[in-house]
Amino acid sequence: MSEVVTYSREGNIGVITVDYPPVNALSHAVRSGLIAALEQGQKDSDAKALLLVCAGRTFIAGADIREFGKPMQEPGLASVVERYENSGKPLVAAVHGTALGGGLETALGCHYRVALSSAKVGLPEVKLGLLPGAGGTQRLPRLAGAQKALEMITTGQFVPAKDALGFGIVDAVDEGKDVKAAGMTFAQKVVDEGMPVRRVRDLTDKIAADKGRDVFEQFRASLKKTAHGQFSPFKCVDAVEAAFNLPFPEGLKRERELFVECMNSPQRAGQIHSFFAEREASKVKGLSKDTPVRDVNSVGIIGAGTMGGGIAMNFANVGIPVTIVEMKQEALDKGLGIIRKNYENSAKKGRITQKQMDDRMALITGSLDYDDFKDVDLVIEAVFENMAVKKEIFAKLDSICKPGAILASNTSTLDIDEIASTTQRPEDVVGMHFFSPANVMRLLENVRGSKTSDEVKATVMAVAKKIKKVGVLVGNCHGFVGNRMLHKRGIEAMALVDEGAKPQQVDKVLTDLGYPMGQFAMSDLAGIDVGYRISEELRNAGENVPPSWMDKLAEQGRLGQKTMAGVYKYEEGSRNPIPDPEVERIIEDFRKEQGIASREITDQEILERCMYVMVNEAAKILEEGIADRALDIDVVWIYGYGFPAYRGGPMFWADQIGLDVILAAVEKYHASVGGEQWKPASLLKQLVADGRKLGDL
Numbered sequence: 217m218s219e220v221v222t223y224s225r226e227g228n229i230g231v232i233t234v235d236y237p238p239v240n241a242l243s244h245a246v247r248s249g250l251i252a253a254l255e256q257g258q259k260d261s262d263a264k265a266l267l268l269v270c271a272g273r274t275f276i277a278g279a280d281i282r283e284f285g286k287p288m289q290e291p292g293l294a295s296v297v298e299r300y301e302n303s304g305k306p307l308v309a310a311v312h313g314t315a316l317g318g319g320l321e322t323a324l325g326c327h328y329r330v331a332l333s334s335a336k337v338g339l340p341e342v343k344l345g346l347l348p349g350a351g352g353t354q355r356l357p358r359l360a361g362a363q364k365a366l367e368m369i370t371t372g373q374f375v376p377a378k379d380a381l382g383f384g385i386v387d388a389v390d391e392g393k394d395v396k397a398a399g400m401t402f403a404q405k406v407v408d409e410g411m412p413v414r415r416v417r418d419l420t421d422k423i424a425a426d427k428g429r430d431v432f433e434q435f436r437a438s439l440k441k442t443a444h445g446q447f448s449p450f451k452c453v454d455a456v457e458a459a460f461n462l463p464f465p466e467g468l469k470r471e472r473e474l475f476v477e478c479m480n481s482p483q484r485a486g487q488i489h490s491f492f493a494e495r496e497a498s499k500v501k502g503l504s505k506d507t508p509v510r511d512v513n514s515v516g517i518i519g520a521g522t523m524g525g526g527i528a529m530n531f532a533n534v535g536i537p538v539t540i541v542e543m544k545q546e547a548l549d550k551g552l553g554i555i556r557k558n559y560e561n562s563a564k565k566g567r568i569t570q571k572q573m574d575d576r577m578a579l580i581t582g583s584l585d586y587d588d589f590k591d592v593d594l595v596i597e598a599v600f601e602n603m604a605v606k607k608e609i610f611a612k613l614d615s616i617c618k619p620g621a622i623l624a625s626n627t628s629t630l631d632i633d634e635i636a637s638t639t640q641r642p643e644d645v646v647g648m649h650f651f652s653p654a655n656v657m658r659l660l661e662n663v664r665g666s667k668t669s670d671e672v673k674a675t676v677m678a679v680a681k682k683i684k685k686v687g688v689l690v691g692n693c694h695g696f697v698g699n700r701m702l703h704k705r706g707i708e709a710m711a712l713v714d715e716g717a718k719p720q721q722v723d724k725v726l727t728d729l730g731y732p733m734g735q736f737a738m739s740d741l742a743g744i745d746v747g748y749r750i751s752e753e754l755r756n757a758g759e760n761v762p763p764s765w766m767d768k769l770a771e772q773g774r775l776g777q778k779t780m781a782g783v784y785k786y787e788e789g790s791r792n793p794i795p796d797p798e799v800e801r802i803i804e805d806f807r808k809e810q811g812i813a814s815r816e817i818t819d820q821e822i823l824e825r826c827m828y829v830m831v832n833e834a835a836k837i838l839e840e841g842i843a844d845r846a847l848d849i850d851v852v853w854i855y856g857y858g859f860p861a862y863r864g865g866p867m868f869w870a871d872q873i874g875l876d877v878i879l880a881a882v883e884k885y886h887a888s889v890g891g892e893q894w895k896p897a898s899l900l901k902q903l904v905a906d907g908r909k910l911g912d913l
């Protein structure tokens with residue numbers, strides 16, 4: 217008998233129990249154990265019905281992703297599910313936690329499903345570049361119909377038990393906390409009432425109702441906008457459509473063909489890398505998992521601007537009280553008003569209830585007095601990027617906050633050690649770099665200073681998890697990891713336009729790669745005045761910052777979306793960037809002023825110069841120890857800048873391109889332009905020489 221799946225009988229119910237921590241994933245051992253336990257249950261003449269239940273935190277959460285890419289060992293999951301569905305005895309699945317992917321598919325192979333009200337179900341394979349490959353695309357529509365099946369399978373959404381009941385996916389919801397008791401009660405009911413073996417594959421009413429509808433074309437059209445460049449979402453639609461066009465056995469075959477196409481796609485490799493990278497990044501290299509973590513039960517925020525307000529919402533959303541301090545009542549009122557507006561918008565869209573909004577607003581207190589920070593566990597400074605101002609603030613915090621309070625800065629580029637130097641507690645000072653909009657973007661770039669203690673590092677990583685962010689711990693340098701690489705890309709993007717490319721050509725190369733928006737559309741979103749002010753400050757400080765056509769835009773008041781004109785123009789109420797001939801004229805005049813003869817520039821050159829310069833900079837970041845692993849950089853770019861998860865992140869993508877190819881290009885550009893920008897990273901050269909990958913780091 218397998219030790220991960222056991223069979224026992226209680227009364228006249230045979231109980232099949234899966235116990236394979238952490239999430240009962242369907243490893244080979246579990247699949248084999250499921251077959252063995254089913255066979256025992258079939259032979260057990262005293263068992264009049266069978267119950268499938270899981271130990272631990274959740275019902276089966278899916279196929280064992282760690283097995284992907286390795287030779288599949290029989291029995292495959294689809295055959296396990298088929299054996300369960302063909303059981304001569306009624307089979308009940310009792311679901312708790314998250315029944316996902318192959319887990320839900322296994323439950324759909326059973327004849328009845330009961331779920332705890334706290335449970336959720338889903339088919340999130342699409343998030344791994346796959347599709348449900350064990351009958352989910354054929355069975356779910358037979359219970360929930362075409363529309364709901366397509367929604368669930370193309371988005372991978374988790375559906376709460378009560379909704380699943382309404383959709384027909386589960387047959388009963390139990391308000392208790394004991395999933396086995398819930399399962400036993402339902403199984404006993406099946407026996408006592410003589411309820412039949414009811415195979416999902418035989419259900420036809422939902423298929424008949426939706427046959428011939430054009431819902432599939434509608435989904436394909438909408439996916440063209442939302443799943444730009446992705447492969448598996450479209451295959452999901454094809455698979456579900458087969459349930460309506462083919463008999464069940466042929467539909468299963470069609471699902472299998474499409475699943476194999478997805479499994480063989482480079483996008484599957486990228487998405488699974490992203491899945492594990494996100495989890496690995498939360499385990500800081502060299503930081504013991506037993507490092508003590510301080511309690512963070514109250515938070516102070518300095519600055520009620522866009523960032524401060526967004527940061528505050530993250531804490532209120534998880535029930536942590538927040539005090540926001542501003543200098544002036546007017547700024548405070550404005551900031552609190554924006555928070556309220558954000559919550560009202562979410563409530564209007566049904567994302568939160570009015571009560572949730574009221575509870576969250578009640579957790580946020582405005583103040584003009586720093587003394588209100590004296591008892592908080594964590595303070596996050598979110599004022600504008602000026603070192604002198606930040607140093608003054610931290611000196612003040614140091615004198616007010618209690619011992620053990622963590623003092624964090626949301627700075628996006630500035631030196632954490634210099635900020636910490638104004639306090640008597642540098643070990644309690646850290647960077648917590650949120651990404652705008654802070655209540656939406658999932659990345660939290662935690663920046664360790666040279667004196668930041670392990671406890672504080674562990675605490676801010678735990679805070680990231682608590683506020684549902686993806687935390688990455690990085691080292692202290694100008695721009696840390698994300699913005700340091702972005703800065704290099706920005707230099708190349710600007711140079712490419714100087715040399716003859718149009719802004720929209722550069723942006724299209726980046727959006728075709730899968731970014732949600734290009735370099736210049738991003739400038740318009742952030743505001744061109746932000747970069748202009750920084751350049752002017754540097755020039756006034758005597759730095760040599762060359763003039764740029766972007767400055768001309770700022771000087772003409774073309775600041776981006778907020779003035780409906782920047783690099784692009786915008787129609788009233790629209791964020792859609794429209795190329796503007798006026799800007800092309802400004803750029804042409806600038807080229808003439810600078811004596812630049814413009815030339816045709818290929819998309820390939822744009823891709824190489826925008827992306828390879830970042831890969832080279834990332835190699836420098838790794839060799840300097842600013843990032844511990846290549847996967848940390850992948851996570852920063854996926855969750856901070858929208859780099860497509862289906863390409864695995866810039867490091868995973870570079871390994872797929874080939875570091876030798878990238879190094880040759882870097883050396884070519886270095887030969888033509890020289891300087892630091894393209895100086896080949898020693899690490900890159902070493903990896904190529906050793907035949908290793910960035911992913912090996």
Ligand code: T1G
Pocket residue numbers: 238239241277278279280281282293314316317318319321340341344346347348349350352495496
């Ligand atoms: N396989 C292997 N390991 C998994 C796993 C899986 N499916 N899911 C989670 N883990 C590990 C994870 O790496 C971590 O490990 C630990 O469990 C806790 O996870 C045929 C082909 C279930 C909602 O896509 O969404 O079925 O770091 O930190 O935040 O059609 O994990 O502790 O060593 O995420 O509480 C479909 C993926 C697979 C579900 C729990 N299923 N997992 O979240 O914990 S494809 C999925 C999740 C499939 C079939 C197809 C989440 C979770 P470690 P965690 P969590």
